[in-house]
Amino acid sequence: MKSNLFKRGFLSLVMAQFFGAMNDNILKAVLIFMVINGAWVGVLGDSGPSIVTFCFTIPFILLSGFAGQVSDRYSKRTVTWWVKSVEIPIALIAGYGFYVQNLWMTLFALIALTCQSAFFGPAKYGMIAELVDDSDLSRANGSINMLTNLSVIIGTLLAGAVSDAYCPLPYRAPAFADRQVNEGFDEFTLSYDVPSLREGKEKIAILKKLDFKNAKMRAKENGDENEAEVLDVDFYREPLVQRNEDSVTQSQKDKYKLAVLNPFGELSLPMIALVLVAVLGWLASLLLTPLPKGNAQLKFDYNPFSTYIETIKEMSQTRLLMVMMAWGYFYLLAGIALLIVPEYSEIMDITRKNASVLMGVLGIAIGLGCGVAGLISGHKIMPRLIPMGALGLIVFFFLLAFVTPPVLGMKAESYEVLFSSVSLFIFCAGFSAGFYIVPLQALLQSLSPDGERGRFLGTANGVSFMFLTLASLVVLVLAPAFKGAEYKMFYFCSGLMLVGAIYFLWAFRGTGLLVGSGESGLLLNTNVHGENTVHDTLSEDEDATECVTEEDSLSGDRVSPAEATENNELSDKGGDDDAKEKPDC
Known part of the structure; x- marks a missing residue:
């Protein structure tokens, strides 16, 4: 089968x-x-x-x-x-x-x-x-x-x-920030070259040092009029994903002196x-x-x-x-x-x-x-x-x-x-x-x-x-x-x-x-409602003789739903033969 x-x-x-x-x-x-x-x-x-x-x-x-x-x-x-x-x-x-x-x-x-x-x-x-x-x-x-x-x-x-x-995850990439003075405000324009990003070389952000509210780049001066150390850049499309500053460690900043670039997400x-x-x-x-349908009377x-x-x-x-x-x-x-x-x-x-x-x-x-x-x-x-x-x-x-x-x-x-x-x-x-x-x-x-x-x-x-x-x-x-x-x-x-x-x-x-001793089945398979049922799944001896009472058979414990249809079809023809083959209990 x-x-x-x-x-x-x-x-x-x-x-x-x-x-x-x-x-x-x-x-x-x-x-x-x-x-x-x-x-x-x-x-x-x-x-x-x-x-x-x-x-x-x-x-x-x-x-x-x-x-x-x-x-x-x-x-x-x-x-x-x-x-x-x-x-x-x-x-x-x-x-x-x-x-x-x-x-x-x-x-x-x-x-x-x-x-x-x-x-x-x-x-x-x-x-x-x-x-x-x-x-x-x-x-x-x-x-x-x-x-x-x-x-x-x-x-x-x-x-x-x-x-x-x-x-x-942020890219760390070589970049520099050009410093300019415009109408009394210090402006930094970031430039970078990252072939793996979509736009390649591009000016992506301007930071007004006196207006951090709208900043998409953070930078600090290195003492040179035309250079700055870039700390972080964020250019997600709206709505912006807020990132934690601590996601870039100080050791990374010190080691690389690079821009941290966050590309667009899907x-x-x-x-x-x-x-x-x-x-x-x-x-x-x-x-x-x-x-099979369940027990409709179950409360x-x-x-x-x-x-x-x-x-x-x-x-x-x-x-x-x-x-x-x-x-x-x-x-x-x-x-x-x-x-x-x-x-x-x-x-x-x-x-x-x-x-x-x-x-x-x-x-x-x-x-x-x-x-x-x-x-x-x-x-x-x-x-x-x-x-x-x-x-x-x-x-x-x-x-x-x-x-x-x-x-x-x-x-x-x-x-x-x-x-x-x-x-x-x-x-x-x-x-x-x-x-x-x-x-x-x-x-x-x-x-x-x-x-x-x-x-x-x-x-x-x-x-x-x-x-x-x-x-x-x-x-x-x-x-x-x-x-x-x-x-x-x-x-x-x-x-x-x-x-x-x-x-x-x-x-x-x-x-x-x-x-896997045979007795374990008896210890484990005592039905919680007091009915004694014996399962053969734990037995080491596949040829062991099984004794199943009529009450056990009617309880359904011995026959799986998958076998039910086949057993019903064979019951009329093979009933007598099956009875002869049953061992005495």
Whole structure:
């Protein structure tokens, strides 16, 4: 039988998720670049990236519990179509915010986009279990995680390119200022020669020393009547982007004695990118195959925290709670790492585009790690991969903190070795992350009750974003202590992973979970409503005899929706034969 991984339903879900994750990362990354060293540098202070991340995570925390109920009450296909339709006007608002250079409008759009994504999350993860067989869960999760990370890579790389085109970094160029006296005012006319800029040699600004209000160039005399040292030039078209003087360091001024030239930006480019990707995601949602209707009798609980509390209490009756916490703990570390990597544009004195390349390396590595973990798992869930991934994260986070940034006067060859080392360690950390998260995600889907999978996965999603928010708080607190050496926060990440790994190994002791013994299935798959169901996904012996009671079969726990149609067609012809083949229980 052809695997459901290659059928229209699952492929459409993958593409809808692909474009959704890409749009989230384009908007978030461009915003972070702008508050670090772009159009809005200094507006949010040193905590700018953390504030952007707060705006990105808080909606997930407040809405994931309710979103899980929505995906249980309605068809997950319908939920997906609605959230993808809403994404298009949100992208227009975000793009317009960039066009008029309004930070607050753009932040509002980011919050709206994350609200939309919060409703997509439980529907997406619950849909995987409805579209594929239980035996394909690991491969399905590995595939969707790999392609999601590919979309994150593309989105991050696009964000770097869009940022550089939207708000180009200043050029440092040889220039001189001619001093003239006109009607009692000192005037300086700047001339420069930069072939890479549009106009080449051009007089671009006149400064009246007694009228700084309208100045587009700042200069000071060097003692010569006809020369001046140029401090800064800004010739954006209206409305002007206000830049922070501190973006040009004194060492740069002293070393180069050059003009700092800010070329025109492509203000409409973010809007074009965001809207185009949103439309592609909406088109993908139209191709989703029909899915079972939800529970129309389900009553909504509008208090997100009561939903979380109730679900966590039910999870605590099984090992599912610890699985969810181990999954969420990863997002604490990932959140810290994702806030550190963009800082490499300052740490290593590289362009935003090159900094986004490092983010791309991280995304490629996580994607490959997820894909390989899915291939290794095959038709089973292999939790033994989790400690392997944790060990890799401990080692490579430590090495990232150990590598020192470049120093003034460093040779080009040494700099290339340094940049390559950072890239390699980021890649290895990301690859290890794939081994850590794929088994945990598959366990969450497999162990959640079929009729309430959306609520359980919505709670898990909300908890993961609580950890992401905690990551922002951690960076906010630690950033002043690591000012100028943010990369050393990877020591903290390595230590956190070590502590977490030791704790979760202790918590799972005696269950056989991490070595894949058959008994682990019984410990983990006790249904939260008291029904005894046994899943074979954790068993090492594929030929093990299964005993399933009539009550279990009727509950639907043993048969995936993808198999239902085929089983119904065969039931009349093969019922007697099947009965003969059933083992005695």
